[in-house]
Each structure stands twice: as structure tokens, then as C-alpha cells.
Amino acid sequence: MYLKTYLNYRNFLMGYKMDIVKAKNVLYEYIRRDDEGEVIGITTAVDHVNMDIKQGDFIAILGHNGSGKSTLAKHFNAILVPEEGTVIVDGVDTSEEDKVWDIRQNAGMVFQNPDNQIIGQVVEEDVGFGPENIGVPTEEIWERVEKSLKSVGMYEYRKNSPNKLSGGQKQRISIAGVLAMKPKCIILDEPTAMLDPKGRKEVLSAVHELNKKEGVTVILITHYMEEVIDADKVFVMDAGKVVMQGTPRQVFTLVDDLKSLRLDVPQVTLLAWELKKRGINLPDGILTSQELVDELTKLY
Amino acid sequence: MSLIVDHISYIYDQNSGIPTVGLEDVSLSVPDGQFIGVIGHTGSGKSTLMQHLNGLIKATSGTIYYNGEDIYEKGYDLKKLRSKVGLVFQYPEHQLFAETVFADVCYGPGNLGLSKKECELRAYDALRRVGFPEELIFTSPFDLSGGQKRRAAIAGVLAMKPEVLILDEPTAGLDPKGRDEVLGQIKKLQQEENLTVLLVSHSMEDVAKYVDRIIVMNHGKVFLDNTPEVVFSHYKELEEIGLSAPQVTYIMHELAEKGLNVRTDVSTIEEAADEIAAKIKDRMIQN
Numbered sequence: 374m375y376l377k378t379y380l381n382y383r384n385f386l387m388g389y390k391m392d393i394v395k396a397k398n399v400l401y402e403y404i405r406r407d408d409e410g411e412v413i414g415i416t417t418a419v420d421h422v423n424m425d426i427k428q429g430d431f432i433a434i435l436g437h438n439g440s441g442k443s444t445l446a447k448h449f450n451a452i453l454v455p456e457e458g459t460v461i462v463d464g465v466d467t468s469e470e471d472k473v474w475d476i477r478q479n480a481g482m483v484f485q486n487p488d489n490q491i492i493g494q495v496v497e498e499d500v501g502f503g504p505e506n507i508g509v510p511t512e513e514i515w516e517r518v519e520k521s522l523k524s525v526g527m528y529e530y531r532k533n534s535p536n537k538l539s540g541g542q543k544q545r546i547s548i549a550g551v552l553a554m555k556p557k558c559i560i561l562d563e564p565t566a567m568l569d570p571k572g573r574k575e576v577l578s579a580v581h582e583l584n585k586k587e588g589v590t591v592i593l594i595t596h597y598m599e600e601v602i603d604a605d606k607v608f609v610m611d612a613g614k615v616v617m618q619g620t621p622r623q624v625f626t627l628v629d630d631l632k633s634l635r636l637d638v639p640q641v642t643l644l645a646w647e648l649k650k651r652g653i654n655l656p657d658g659i660l661t662s663q664e665l666v667d668e669l670t671k672l673y
Numbered sequence: 674m675s676l677i678v679d680h681i682s683y684i685y686d687q688n689s690g691i692p693t694v695g696l697e698d699v700s701l702s703v704p705d706g707q708f709i710g711v712i713g714h715t716g717s718g719k720s721t722l723m724q725h726l727n728g729l730i731k732a733t734s735g736t737i738y739y740n741g742e743d744i745y746e747k748g749y750d751l752k753k754l755r756s757k758v759g760l761v762f763q764y765p766e767h768q769l770f771a772e773t774v775f776a777d778v779c780y781g782p783g784n785l786g787l788s789k790k791e792c793e794l795r796a797y798d799a800l801r802r803v804g805f806p807e808e809l810i811f812t813s814p815f816d817l818s819g820g821q822k823r824r825a826a827i828a829g830v831l832a833m834k835p836e837v838l839i840l841d842e843p844t845a846g847l848d849p850k851g852r853d854e855v856l857g858q859i860k861k862l863q864q865e866e867n868l869t870v871l872l873v874s875h876s877m878e879d880v881a882k883y884v885d886r887i888i889v890m891n892h893g894k895v896f897l898d899n900t901p902e903v904v905f906s907h908y909k910e911l912e913e914i915g916l917s918a919p920q921v922t923y924i925m926h927e928l929a930e931k932g933l934n935v936r937t938d939v940s941t942i943e944e945a946a947d948e949i950a951a952k953i954k955d956r957m958i959q960n
Contacts, residue, residue, distance in 0.1 A: 437848035437851070438818050438819035438851055485846065539716060540715045566845050567845055568875065569713075569714045569715050570714075570877065571915035572714075596846070596847065596848050599920075635848050636848065636850070637850075639920075640878060640919070640921060640942065643942050644921060644942050644949075647942055647943065651946055651950035652950065653949070665924060666927045666928060669933070669953065670928075670931050670933075672956075672957070673933060673956035673960075
């Protein structure tokens with residue numbers, strides 16, 4: 374205990390960030406069975422993955438449907454436990470069964486469909502459900518509910534029924550519910566897949582706020598390339614393996630490689646790439662409209 | 674003229690204390706073979722409108738004509754209408770249930786009272802038309818990838834041989850390649866077989882790339898109904914109602930402001946790249 378505190382302090386002084394999630398050689402296989410229970414095949418969903426995620430980072434995971442990214446993410450809060458290798462979340466090995474609840478409190482998860490995650494009849498009840506469940510004193514529950522709702526910009530809806538909210542609002546309530554557990558890390562598995570453009574923006578900006586202001590580590594899984602451009606680091610998965618990693622700029626320079634992995638690049642990057650093919654001289658890895666317009670105006 | 678929506682309004686919970694307007698005085702005509710995008714924020718009424726088109730919901734007032742017949746007329750065969758106007762719901766793969774993909778696709782035509790042989794021919798044909806991999810036809814739908822399940826579900830509706838195909842967010846949750854494959858296949862069906870397609874989508878980029886016409890819904894009313902070029906030129910109004918134009922539209926406007934005389938009514942990457950490259954090369958020659 375003292376040693377850990379000492380190491381934390383030392384790392385703090387030296388400017389190191391601690392690992393919040395550390396996946397080492399993680400292997401996970403699904404066994405497919407027929408109606409009689411006979412094994413008919415094995416799918417390796419996560420294939421010896423190594424991943425170090427630092428406290429406070431904003432991480433994105435990309436990959437086509439079936440590439441293993443959701444299966445991997447389920448390892449980060451002990452919904453799944455690796456068959457081989459280890460996953461350490463905030464210093465705790467996820468295979469320690471008696472620590473499961475500590476891990477889930479530290480690493481909260483938000484899923485695709487907001488309607489499957491909301492149970493309360495009133496917004497503030499829904500958000501308070503998690504802390505109540507782990508025996509947080511009533512007074513503190515209310516403080517946490519208020520703070521969480523404010524940080525996703527939904528405090529004014531605290532007395533509303535979740536049924537009457539838009540998809541983007543519901544997802545922000547789900548995020549507030551996770552925040553009320555005071556996690557160090559939040560994992561979002563395609564949180565915007567079902568939302569309209571406005572809802573998508575609301576959710577993304579709420580997540581970025583949490584990361585910047587509260588220092589919560591964010592692990593975002595998405596199929597929308599635009600949502601990734603502000604991440605600190607991007608991991609790309611294929612067939613259960615991490616096949617690319619780097620900053621968004623590094624990763625999105627590899628347009629052809631991403632396309633062959635059934636992925637894409639942001640619209641702006643794609644436009645810049647098409648312009649280069651047409652003989653216009655532009656640098657690699659343009660990510661925002663501003664950058665593109667600035668580069669183009671230099672040319673005329 | 675295949676579908677005419679004539680001044681329909683729809684009110685939810687009419688008999689309860691708090692009636693809510695779902696649709697208000699909507700009129701449209703949908704000619705044969707058009708590819709139409711339907712956009713609008715969550716709750717704007719677009720899904721409600723789509724469910725009117727095949728008679729799943731009955732309008733509170735106004736009527737709908739399909740091939741010249743009033744679908745609310747007494748004795749009108751709604752079952753037949755539903756086979757002609759096929760509706761693919763969001764996440765249609767949640768409705769796959771049979772033991773094999775093939776059996777699942779046969780289910781719809783089976784309900785039309787066709788012979789087993791005819792059903793199987795149609796199912797096979799529908800799976801081929803959506804580009805479903807032949808070797809997977811007799812596997813369980815639950816062993817498929819997301820994109821394959823989506824195709825199987827769309828084939829189930831196509832096997833009914835609809836003249837109009839309505840798709841509610843057919844690409845939600847698919848990876849970028851899967852989105853292109855599904856929409857590309859639908860575009861091909863529309864062009865080759867003159868199928869009429871209504872695509873409900875939250876992706877302005879997808880809509881810009883594939884459709885001939887866009888209907889914008891807001892608060893249960895038709896807010897705009899025009900070509901993508903015209904609709905996206907109203908990008909400021911679109912933002913006010915929670916939508917946006919494709920990102921390239923914004924870039925074109927910005928370049929025009931900065932003195933490059935590009936067309937601003939461009940909404941796809943290809944068009945934008947051609948236009949910008951041409952104008953920049955002109956400038957370089959002049960200098």
C-alpha cells in the first residue's frame with residue numbers, strides 16, 4: 374500500500390501517467406456449438422492483444438463489424454475474463470472474482486442502445502441507481518447525481534421522465550449514471566450509432582468535457598471516423614488483433630490500408646486524398662475542415 | 674404515379690387527455706423508380722410517416738393513394754399493399770428467427786399463399802439480389818456478421834416482390850464498408866429494376882451520395898422537399914432543426930468565402946474534389 378502511494382507520487386513528480394487499463398497477451402475464443410451441444414467451431418475473437426491505456430487519455434478503437442473490438446472492451450470491466458493473458462484495471466487483475474465490483478465501479482460501460490440502459494421512471498432516480506446499489510449514503514447520492522447530470526448538461530431535465538427524451542439526451546443520462554459511480558475510466562461501445570446528427574454531437578462533446586475537466590479516461594468504440602479525430606490515440610482492430618495504432622493523424626494517413634480493413638477516413642481527409650489524386654499538392658493526414666481550407670488557400 | 678399522400682394528419686393518444694400531433698397536413702407524391710432520402714431529427718415524424726405508407730398506421734385525417742386507389746377505402750386489400758410497399762425496420766436482424774437464412778427469407782412469400790416452389794425461387798432470387806454470399810444461405814442467421822444479417826433481413830422483404838422499398842436506418846451500427854455495400858446494392862436495385870426506394874437516414878453523407886430527392890421532416894411537417902443540392906443549400910435552416918449538411922458543403926462555402934470561385938451546391942466528395950481541383954488549376958494557370 375505504502376509502496377503504491379510512493380510510486381504514484383514518484384510518477385506524478387516525474388510526469389508519468391499511470392496505466393489505468395493494461396491488457397497483456399489477451400486471448401478470448403467463442404466456442405460455437407450445434408443444437409446437441411457438440412462443438413462445431415471456435416472463433417478467436419481477441420487474439421493476443423496488448424494495450425496500455427494511461428490515466429486521463431482519450432482512446433478510440435476502430436474496427437469492422439466482427440473485428441473483436443466489443444469483445445475486447447468487455448474485458449476492460451470484467452464482463453469477460455481472458456482465457457490467456459491478463460487484464461489489469463487500475464492495478465487490479467480482472468480475473469480476481471471478488472474484485473469484480475471494484476473493477477466495474479472504476480471502469481463504467483455505456484452501450485449502443487439508450488433504451489436498454491435506462492431503468493428509472495425519473496431521470497435523477499435513474500442516475501442515482503448505481504451509487505444507491507453500492508450503499509452510498511443518501512446525502513452523497515444526491516450530490517453525485519447533481520454533479521453527474523451537470524457534467525453532461527442534463528441537470529435541468531432531472532425531474533423528467535426518460536421516455537420523453539431524445540436519443541442523445543438518453544445517452545447522456547446513461548453516461549451520467551456511469552459517472553455517479555465515480556469511475557476513473559468510461560468505456561463507450563458505439564454510443565452514437567442510433568442517434569441523429571445533433572444527438573451525436575451532444576454525446577461526443579459531453580464525453581470530451583469529462584475527459585478534459587474531470588480527467589476521466591475515455592475508451593470510445595465507434596464506426597464514425599469523424600468522432601476519432603480528437604482522440605489521443607487510435608487502435609485499429611482486425612480479426613481480433615491490433616493491426617494499427619497511433620495518433621489520429623498517423624492512422625488516417627493510411628487511407629488505402631483502412632479501406633482494405635472495411636474502414637474509412639474522415640470526410641475531410643478523404644477529400645484531401647481525392648484532391649491529391651487529382652494532382653493538388655497537400656500534406657498527409659489533414660483532419661479538419663479548417664486545416665484543409667488553410668492548406669488550399671495557400672495554393673492560390 | 675405510385676404513391677400519393679394527400680393532406681394526412683396523425684394524432685397520437687387522441688382519446689387521452691394529452692393528444693400529441695405526430696403528422697400535420699403532409700402531402701407528397703412518390704413517382705415510380707425514385708430514390709428518396711427522408712431526414713429529420715429523432716421525433717420529427719419521419720418513421721411515423723413511413724408507417725403510414727404501407728398502412729401500418731391509419732391517418733387521423735387525409736388519405737393515401739396507391740396506384741390510383743384509396744388505401745382507406747372499405748374493402749381495400751391492405752395485406753396486398755404491405756407486400757407491394759415493403760418496410761424494413763431499424764435493426765431488422767432482430768427479427769430474423771428461422772433456423773436457416775433461406776427458411777427465414779421464404780417466410781414472407783409463404784404468407785402470401787404462394788406454392789413452396791415459388792417461395793423458394795423468390796427467396797433465392799432475393800438473396801442473390803442483395804449480394805448475399807451463396808455459401809452461407811443454409812447457415813443459421815445468428816452465425817452471420819452484422820452486414821450479412823442486415824442483407825438477409827432486407828432479402829426477406831425483397832422476396833415479397835415489393836414495388837416500393839422503405840428502409841428505416843438500414844446502415845445503423847454497420848462499419849463503413851458495410852454501409853457502402855448495403856446502400857450500393859439498394860441503389861443498384863433501384864436503377865436496374867426501377868424499384869422505388871425511401872431511405873430514412875441520419876447520415877447526411879449517405880443521403881447526399883445516393884438519393885435523387887430529399888424530404889426533410891420537422892415537427893410532423895414536411896420542412897423541405899427538393900433535390901440534395903437545393904436542400905443542402907439551406908444548411909443554416911437545417912442546423913436550426915438539429916440537422917446539418919454534409920461536411921463538404923461547408924468546405925465549399927468556406928472556400929467560396931475565401932475567394933475561390935467554386936460551386937457551393939456540391940454535396941459529395943467526388944464532385945467536390947473535381948470542382949476544387951479544376952478551380953485551383955485554373956488559378957495556377959492564370960498566375
